[in-house]
Amino acid sequence: MLTSVLIGTGNVASHLFDAFMDADNIGVQQVFGRNTMALEKFSKHALTTTKSSEIIDADVYIIAVSDDAIEEVSKIVLNKEGIIAHTSGSVPMNVIQHSNSGVFYPLQTFTKGKKVDFSKIPICIEARHDNHLEKLKTFAQNVSTAVYEISSEQREKLHIAAVFANNFSNHLFKLAEELCQSEDLPFEILKPLIYETTHKLKHLSPKAAQTGPARRNDIQTMQKHLDGLENPVHKKIYQLLSESIKSNHEEEL
């Protein structure tokens, strides 16, 4: 069994803790956090501490704190021999100034209180040394079937891609909801369409799945839509994304 210490008590830390506890061959021996209250929920299943001097030895230290705190927080375990891995999509591995540094980045959006099935969540791992990479891989494979070796450079692009795929598409759902509300229509009416939009990707590439007036270069409908949009930001988004779709399908027109 691989042993671990979890550093951090927030949303990602909570989800990782649950996943590690459910996994067969890994254990969370201890959780470190500065806030006693936040540590409480972990204390039933693991040791907890607010003192860095009390942190125990483990194979892997998982740092699940906010991006800008990683470097500072990693210093409390720099005297340890285990792998020290952060969980961020956008922070390079080398901010952890230790030859045992690594990354254990679960590529998913975590909602507080909503348990997720980790078995299919891609886990992107990185380590300075091959033997650490192997150990981190074993660790990750106990949690998920989708483990990828990803460099810091690749991870940076992947994180941007995740922003487009998740943050931005979710925001478009928000704007669609606003448009419904402006006509007293329930957002519910759009949900089957939204679910089908992502379901399609099981069988089709996003390019093949593309439909709508911009793909057809249906100028009349696009102009009618632009006239129908009152909010200037909505108009700008409509124009920019339509232009981008058009240029992606130019060879078909």
Add this chain to the structure above:
Amino acid sequence: MLTSVLIGTGNVASHLFDAFMDADNIGVQQVFGRNTMALEKFSKHALTTTKSSEIIDADVYIIAVSDDAIEEVSKIVLNKEGIIAHTSGSVPMNVIQHSNSGVFYPLQTFTKGKKVDFSKIPICIEARHDNHLEKLKTFAQNVSTAVYEISSEQREKLHIAAVFANNFSNHLFKLAEELCQSEDLPFEILKPLIYETTHKLKHLSPKAAQTGPARRNDIQTMQKHLDGLENPVHKKIYQLLSESIKSNHEEEL
């Protein structure tokens, strides 16, 4: 039983035909189209014709042709007494110049050859007269449990909302795929995130589900992402959508 004639032989017509054939108390008596080849797939289960003079009497005529053909095509049944309903999201009901005009708009994205479960697809109906609206409602309720009475004005906004929710979000998936490819990463790695993005909407509003650097106004990460984007269109989209998210969450910052 309510009888119907389907006018049109394309992708939407095919999906509607299947749905009508599966429904209990409605029948498709005939399919009209200009193309003999395209009519073939319908001919096993219904009469077909290429001659407008041969169109039979029915309770409902469903016009499933491209938006700009609706007005012209509707003229071939203007001598009929049944309801004449088009299936478009963005065309006003009154382009059909008949007191029996109506709309039967299924709010979904239809992929050729991929059968969909119509029972949950929202169907937006509209008619000039109350008794026609009632009949169209009965017709629609035989196909789906989600039937909405929607005016042409509402439908126009709803169609724009659908473009944001489906066309534009799908395009963001395309851009995310491009970013993956630029680093030799498989698009597969993003799919669990994409599925979770829409799955979240079963429990949360899009606003509550929003995460990411723009929501946190994490200027450092956003700048790093912008620096990491090479394509100027990607940069513009990143900026515009991030600004829009920020202004949506200003009160939290």
